[in-house]
């Protein structure tokens with residue numbers, strides 16, 4: 001199995017003065033259907049159903065073939081811990 005490795009550089013946006021949450025989106029191939037988006041199964045092996053297929057959308061990616069991760073980064077001041 002091979003996969004593209006993604007690196008995310010996490011750096012605060014210099015214009016985000018109110019520290020609003022920042023969202024990074026990463027899209028990967030669906031591991032359930034391997035990016036196809038559906039599953040094709042034979043309807044039958046003999047008689048009139050031979051050669052016919054049933055195609056069902058992948059339940060995990062809903063037929064898109066990809067999954068998207070929303071990574072939310074919330075910046076806060078690094079205040080010293082006092083006791």
Ligand SMILES: [Zn+2]
Pocket residue numbers: 030031032033034035036037038058059060061062063064065066
């Ligand atoms: Zn899928």
